[in-house]
Amino acid sequence: MDLIDSYVQSVRLFLPSEQRDDIARELQEDLRSQVEDQQTELGRSLTASEQAALLRQYGHPMLMAARYRRGRNLIGPVIFPIYWQVMKLILGILTATNLASIGLLVVRGGSLPEVGNAVTRFLDNGLEAAVFITLVAALCEWSLSRFKVLERWDPASMQSFARPLRTAERAAHHAVREAGRTDSLVRRALDNAVPPLQVRSVSEFVMLSVFTAWSVLGLTFPTLIFANAASMLDWAPAVDRMFPVIVVVAILALVDQYVRLMRPAAPWLRVSRIVWANAGWVFIVLLAVADHRWVMWIGTPEQWARYGELAVFAGRTWSLVDIVNVVITAILMIVAVFSVIGPCWRLRRAFSRRGAHTAHA
């Protein structure tokens, strides 16, 4: 995969889905014609910096893709694709937790006004989340254009996308041969294979900002997470004590992502990647030894009568608090495991992409 392919793929990410393939194909074909033209003129193939110069005329992939979108005024066309992803994600989570709590209320014989209240609160929460995400997106759009982040784009920053794959492939083959030493070698290969691709960083940064803000807010305002059940559940003291740590880690992650965005070639990014990968292991260990009491009961005795004994399973009675604690543990476990195996998946994808490219050539 060369710079041109990387560029077209990046633009493709941000195109309106219904025209995505057609536009990407046209862009690819015309870029290739242009490259061939210049190659015929020069009598040799273009260097990476010549390809970069060509791409600079096209502009940052997000800007290029944004020009194909028209008539969206609330959120500008540059941020819109990311904004929409975040909106679907957050509203999806809100809908899932709210439907679960409303469903529970109905099953446990909630009265009509109670169910009505829960539904109203659900709609209120949804509306608040939508307004919040829109404000953040508008702020992102404003700062991207105010500080001309995308205009200062250098196509050569995508180059690492193509080059390290060979190194990674060699390293991985070597690792396979040297079975038993797989772990550290694969990790080194991963470090080469996951490039600081600026385009992906933009969307990761925005997603992470919104998601972090939402979860930190959720720790302060339990309604955002527990929906209707917030009148009975609150975060346990242990979680409250962890709050400053969570905020600090979230801020560190944001700073890390921000540096990735502004200076994709910064040398300490390799270090930060290793730190984050290992933080995943620490997280798993901490989870394993934690007492798994994330939430506590603050409801009334009447509510306890309804939700105190929800199920009998594995020889014990499960209350709402127990079940929520198990669900939170499961979600945290999944997040921890993914934060560790994520890089492996990226490496695999990088390989299959490279394989497809070789087959095509």
Place this chain on the structure above:
Amino acid sequence: MAPDQFDALRLELRRGCLVMAVLAQLRREHYGYTLKKDLADQGLEIDEGTLYPLLRRLESQGLLVSEWREEDKRNKRFYRLSPSGKSVLKELLVEWHSINAAVDRIVGGTRSVA
């Protein structure tokens, strides 16, 4: 004048002209890259980031038609003026000539000041 302000005014001035130039050039069939080259050869530079979305927009407005076809062992998307594009172009050119003549008269009258 700040360069940003000049750029914004220049962009505004060019926008309508580009549409007209593209429509006129597409009386003969082109694909994106050769269209850009032909326009540049005649003195009108237009960057790809502007040209491609413009072609899509004009097509969605029914002023252009396009088809994928193979040329030089490459599949390319060829654009040309549609019948309604032809009549719109004709009207635009009449408008353009009248604006051009008027602006010429006005600018001509103040040329000594400039």
